[in-house]
Amino acid sequence: MILSAARRQKTAKLALLSLVSAASLLGAAQALAFSLDDVTAQARALMQKPYVAPVNNLPPEFSGMQFADYQKMQPRSDRFEWSDQPTPFRLNFYHQGMQFNSAVRINEITADGAVRQIQYDPERFDFGGLAFDKNATRTLGYAGFRVLYPVNQPDKLDEVASFLGASYFRVIGKGQVYGLSSRGLAIDTAPPGGEEFPNFREFWIQRPGPDDRQVVIYALLDSPRATGAYQFIVRPGGKDAVVDVQANIFVRGDIQSIGIAPLTSMFLYGPNQQSEFRRNFRPAIHDSNGLAIHTGSGEWIWRPLNNPKTLAISSFQVDDPKGFGLLQRGREFSRYEDLKDRYDLRPSAWIEPQNKWGKGSVTLMEIPTPDETNDNIVAYWTPAEPTRRGQMLQFAYRMHWTSDEPALHGADNAWVRQTFHTDNEHLQANLIRKFDGNSAFLIDFEGPALANLPADATLAPQVSVGDNAELLGVGLERNPAIKGWRVALRVKVKNPALPVEMRAALVQGDKPVSETWSYQLPPNPQAAAAAAAPAPAPAPAPAPTATR
Missing domain, CATH: 2.60.40.10 (Immunoglobulins)
Known part of the structure; x- marks a missing residue:
């Protein structure tokens, strides 16, 4: 068909308008897509305001709970988030109770970039026969959440990540069981003074697609002297779980000792320490048995852990660290002989900086503990320069939750x-x-x-x-x-x-x-x-x- 010049000009104009409209819609969608920049803007604005502590809204039935009763409140598998979505991931939630006395806002980022709050619903939980007034749950919320993904069997969901309490989170890979924990930030953990525990106040979780093998989580951190915007890219597949972390931290008030990429673990005893606990039938009881450091100059350092009689604090000057972590060296079952707690399957956590961290040191705290229920080991990196009000700090690092500690060293070391x-x-x-x-x-x-x-x-x-x-x-x-x-x-x-x-x-x-x-x-x-x-x-x- 032959078009006249006028019709050709009109058709070209319509095509151009269509292209402009499509580009505008794409630009609008991109502009609306939620990202770390949005959380960073919130953290920056929050820094300018006075700190407001989270609201404790627990009724007595929940605030006075013992651990055994809290454990009875389990998520219902038929009410997992994303059960009706074409994605291999699922979410379920922790209920408020015990010391988890403040609700955490949890949002979903949908495929089109929209953000919606995942509303609290008590029908998501099996309360295990607990007796309480149903009206008592009306003002409650979620204390945290779990991420599930099939890492051990293709047709079975496994819990691979957990965010619960302050800024704590834990991750596991194939064949692993939960052990040590990580935190978003540590503030004045070492004496003198009292430790400040920042909280993740709000989360945004990107809904993964059918072929996605990772889940993206954003978190807003808040505390009296710091706010922060965090991005976690969790990749649970493969031999180990890998988490890429970007932390943008805003300092509300001067901080004597700020801990970056903090790890928290437990060491009761092992063959390296004379202890009265060794009368136990188990040869060793620990989630981690040493601090490993790869310095900026290339030296590898191994510090075996202790359960001291008094608080012990060690500091290792490490400028621009290549890596550090709390490791569980020794995977033979005979080292532990524990069929219930399976310390041989606890992961190591290795921190691998992705940008230059500058001058600083790795701090190790060893706290006396009489039993294995207490996390008594803390390790983190601290910048050498004082942390002052108004600063913005940016740290990027990759976390390896691994059972293959030798792979961290490569083939040219011992x-x-x-x-x-x-x-x-x-x-x-x-x-x-x-x-x-x-x-x-x-x-x-x-x-x-x-x-x-x-x-x-x-x-x-x-x-x-x-x-x-x-x-x-x-x-x-x-x-x-x-x-x-x-x-x-x-x-x-x-x-x-x-x-x-x-x-x-x-x-x-x-x-x-x-x-x-x-x-x-x-x-x-x-x-x-x-x-x-x-x-x-x-x-x-x-x-x-x-x-x-």
Whole structure:
């Protein structure tokens, strides 16, 4: 068909208008699409306002709940969010109760970029026979949420992430069970002063599509001295779970010690620490057994954890860290022998910065605990510069929730497999006597850098101890059972009321071939008290006895 010039011009105008309209609609949709920028704007505005604490709206039936009753309130599987959507992900929710006394607003971001609040509905829960006034739930809400995804079997949903309480969250991958936790931010965790616990006040969760293998979560953080906008991209598939985090933090008030990418875990005892708890049938009880650090200069450091008698705080200067984390080294069931809690399946959490963090340090806090119900280990990175009111801080990092700790090192390194510690024992002779300040340590190193060494390779242990101890002896021998080497050292503590710092590594010539074992022997209050006590008076001579 042949069009006239006028009709061709009119058709062209209509086509142009259609293109303009389509572009306008696309631009409008893009402009309306919710993103981290929207949460950042809210956090920035919130910083300018006085802090308002979350409202505690719990009636007595819920505020006085014991843990066993709280556990009875379970989400109904037929009421999971996204059950009617073509996505492999599901959401369910935590009910308010116990210390979870404030409702958290949870929103969904739909495929077209619209935001809708997921309204609280008590019909989503099975209350497990709990007796309470149904009207008491009318003003309540959700305390947090879980993300479900089939990581172990294609036709079975697994819980892979949980956000509950303050800014706490936990993630697990294939074959793992929950162990340590992470937080959005730590404020003044170390004394003096009291710790401030920021809260995630509101969440926005992007509804994944049919082929999506990740879920995007935004969170608004609020506390008396900081606000923040967070983006979490959770990828639960594969051997490990990976979470990419972007944190935009606004400082409301001066902060003495701000903790970035904080991790919280539990260590009760293990073979590296003499403890009365070792009378338990389990050889070890811990969610994590060491702090690993990959410094900006390339050194690897391994600090075995302790359950000290008094609070212990260690600081490692680490500028522009390449990574750090609380790890659960040792996956053999025989290390734990626990069929119920399966500490052998607890994940490690490794923090891998994605931008330059500058000068700072990794802080480790070890808090005394009498049992395994308390999280007594905290680790985080702190910038060297003071944190002042009005600042904006930006940190990007990738979290690996992993059971493959050797993969973090690669093929050109060796690491500490295990640390053994015993008091009062000489390495060369099996002589046990009353504590006299002697402590012996066996450190097993393993890894490709050692397994691939030639048979005639010469290694040497590089060992140092702090001023509060005397190094009595060092030994080195092959450990063919692990294709590695064992370092044995013995120290004599000078003042048991003070800690002892020790370091050990394997070197070939002047080149390190292993990470650095960095151990702190905690103070021993009982030994210190015994050393300070006056010597007992000599016993009187026995009376003579008759003989025949």
